[in-house]
Amino acid sequence: MASSSSNKSCLYCKDSSSDCFSNGWKLRNGEFAQLCNRCSHLYNTGRFCVTFHSKENGWRNCNSCGKFVHCGCIMSLGEYSLSDFHGVICTDCSRTECISPESESLIPLFEKVLTASDTGTQLGRFIIPKEHAEDHFPEVNDPQGIPMSVLDTAGNEWDLSFRYWIHVTSKMYVLKGLRNFIILNNLQAGDTVAFCARESDRKFVMDVRKSG
Incomplete structure (x- = not known):
C-alpha cells in the first residue's frame, strides 16, 4: 500500500524526494520496508538484487x-x-x-486458520491440530522430530521439521522452519493455510488463502 512521502525517506537508498512510498520486504519488527518509487519498482519486478547487490557474495x-x-x-x-x-x-x-494445482491434482487434507502465535517470525512454526497431525503427517516418535520437504503452490520447496512436545498428558505437534514462508506470504492471524497431498506421490503441498 502506498503512503504519503511527508517526512519519509526510502529505507534502502534514503531518497526523500519520491511522491509516495510503498511496502517492500517484511522487517523483523513486523512492519514493512518503505521504499521509494524506483526501489519499489525494482523490488516488485525481481530486479532489486541485480541492481544493487551485483558485487556482493x-x-x-x-x-x-x-x-x-x-x-x-x-x-x-x-x-x-x-x-x-x-x-x-x-x-x-x-x-x-514443479507441480501446481493447475497441472496436477491435489488431494485436500485439512485447513489451518492461523493464529497470532502461528504467524510470529521469531518461532517460525505452525501448531498442527492433534487429529490432523496423527491422521495425515508421518508418525513421529522422537521429540527431536523428523525432516519434511513440503511444496507450496508457487513451486517453492521448503525444508521443514515435524516434531512434538508433551503438553500435560498429550502430544502437541508443530511444523517448524517456516519463518521465510511466513515472511514471503506476509501471513497474518486469520489467514488460512490449506494442506494438500500431491496425487502422484502424496507429497505435502501448502496453499495460502488470505483473510478478507
Missing part, C-alpha cells in the same frame, strides 16, 4: 536455466527455491517444473 546459477540468483538475501526470498538435489532453481523454472 551469495550469487548462484539456477540449476535449470543458468540465471544468476542472489541467495541468502531477504530482498530475493521469492526469487528462488532449493533444488531437489543440490543448488537452487529460479522462480520461473520452479513454476514450470
Whole structure:
C-alpha cells in the first residue's frame, strides 16, 4: 500500500524526494520496508538484487536455466527455491517444473486458520491440530522430530521439521522452519493455510488463502 512521502525517506537508498512510498520486504519488527518509487519498482519486478547487490557474495546459477540468483538475501526470498538435489532453481523454472494445482491434482487434507502465535517470525512454526497431525503427517516418535520437504503452490520447496512436545498428558505437534514462508506470504492471524497431498506421490503441498 502506498503512503504519503511527508517526512519519509526510502529505507534502502534514503531518497526523500519520491511522491509516495510503498511496502517492500517484511522487517523483523513486523512492519514493512518503505521504499521509494524506483526501489519499489525494482523490488516488485525481481530486479532489486541485480541492481544493487551485483558485487556482493551469495550469487548462484539456477540449476535449470543458468540465471544468476542472489541467495541468502531477504530482498530475493521469492526469487528462488532449493533444488531437489543440490543448488537452487529460479522462480520461473520452479513454476514450470514443479507441480501446481493447475497441472496436477491435489488431494485436500485439512485447513489451518492461523493464529497470532502461528504467524510470529521469531518461532517460525505452525501448531498442527492433534487429529490432523496423527491422521495425515508421518508418525513421529522422537521429540527431536523428523525432516519434511513440503511444496507450496508457487513451486517453492521448503525444508521443514515435524516434531512434538508433551503438553500435560498429550502430544502437541508443530511444523517448524517456516519463518521465510511466513515472511514471503506476509501471513497474518486469520489467514488460512490449506494442506494438500500431491496425487502422484502424496507429497505435502501448502496453499495460502488470505483473510478478507
